[in-house]
Amino acid sequence: MRTICFYFQVHQPFRIKPYRFFDIGEDHHYWDDYSNRSIMRKVAQKCYIPMNNLLLEMIHKYNGAFKVSFSISGTCLDQLEAYAPEVLESFQRLVATGHVELLNETDGHALCSLKSKNEFHNMVKSHQEKIKRLFHGYQPKVFRNTELIYSDNIGEMVAELGYDGILTEGAKHVLGWKSPNYVYQNSKNPNLKVLLKNFQLSDDIAFRFGNRTWADYPLTTDKFVNWINAIPQEEEVLNLFMDYETFGEHQWAETGIFEFMRSLPDAVFKHTNFNFSTPTEILKGARTVGKISVPTPISWADEERDLTAWLGNDLQDEAFAKLYELEDQVNAIDDAEIQRDWKYLQTSDHFYYMCTKFFSDGDIHSYFSPYETPYEAFINYMNVLSDFILRLKEKTAALPKAKKKKI
Incomplete structure (x- = not known):
């Protein structure tokens, strides 16, 4: 065949x-x-x-x-x-x-x-x-x-x-x-x-x-x-x-x-x-x-076929780490809007917009990004994440003590 x-x-x-x-x-x-x-x-x-x-x-x-x-x-x-x-x-x-x-x-x-x-x-x-x-x-x-x-x-x-x-x-x-x-x-x-x-x-x-x-x-x-x-x-x-x-x-x-x-x-x-x-x-x-054998993750992006389109520079790594610090809190909260926003905030595109490649694949990254610069993408995302964290704190405060202990 x-x-x-x-x-x-x-x-x-x-x-x-x-x-x-x-x-x-x-x-x-x-x-x-x-x-x-x-x-x-x-x-x-x-x-x-x-x-x-x-x-x-x-x-x-x-x-x-x-x-x-x-x-x-x-x-x-x-x-x-x-x-x-x-x-x-x-x-x-x-x-x-x-x-x-x-x-x-x-x-x-x-x-x-x-x-x-x-x-x-x-x-x-x-x-x-x-x-x-x-x-x-x-x-x-x-x-x-x-x-x-x-x-x-x-x-x-x-x-x-x-x-x-x-x-x-x-x-x-x-x-x-x-x-x-x-x-x-x-x-x-x-x-x-x-x-x-x-x-x-x-x-x-x-x-x-x-x-x-x-x-x-x-x-x-x-x-x-x-x-x-x-x-x-x-x-x-x-x-x-x-x-x-x-x-x-x-x-x-x-x-x-x-x-x-x-x-x-x-x-x-x-x-x-x-x-x-x-x-x-x-x-x-x-x-x-x-x-x-693929011990290190690969992808279909850019010449390197690695993760650097989304992770690798300081902006991306900070945003990614901050986001997933919230996982336990999110899982403890039964709120449809929180769960929706958590899902949408994880979308890979947000991290792609923060990519600082300016050479071989820079034009491709610019084509797909709605932001003028990767730094603008990072600041916008982190502002949203800051508000999301405030909402989580408010929801967490209203949880029963038994649930709070698990977070």
């Missing part, structure tokens, strides 16, 4: 509104409702609606032989329910075909797998329940951690939760001479299978497609199929993982990205010996070639 696995990450964070020092203790609503709604509506029109319609058309055209998979973050699902219910319905129609697989992740698109096993389990369970509620009892079998962050220990935690497989980056410094085009096993629990992103071919679509200075511009289906055919015959799996917003948002419709995707399956079926599969189908049908 030689097969292509298309995986798309669908994510929108709840962006924080400008929150000043003088708002602390006075204003407990942190979220920029106008920006969140307008951005969701814009991305829905440019990406989600046209691309979902295209995928549905392609699934029907090829009688289910064309397949894709999605991970839709919990924060994105919440915004779809609130701001774009017609988009949520279009995702539901795709899943109902039986040729689209949904994956689980952390509900808040959080970095909790790096800090708290308990919070990680809570976030995964919350996302499981949300997927089950919104997609008619659907239960994912494969996991995708936030930002494809993975290590041996994270894989072991995912295996304990009963998943068959996990997706991550085919990072060069981990693979060495090995190829990402095989199925591997977690080094601590071989029952968990690992699918690795082929970053070269994935990023040709996601990042380079509309770049007129790229040596291989323009990217045509014929060219892409030639690259696919150059993969050695013994390498069975080509994992093309990317943000869903690639289509129409990062790569505008004018680049021809939709036409490229519309014509790609036909070119693959006619001119290669590849088909298309979902992650679960691959795990059932492909052979594993051995364990992969």
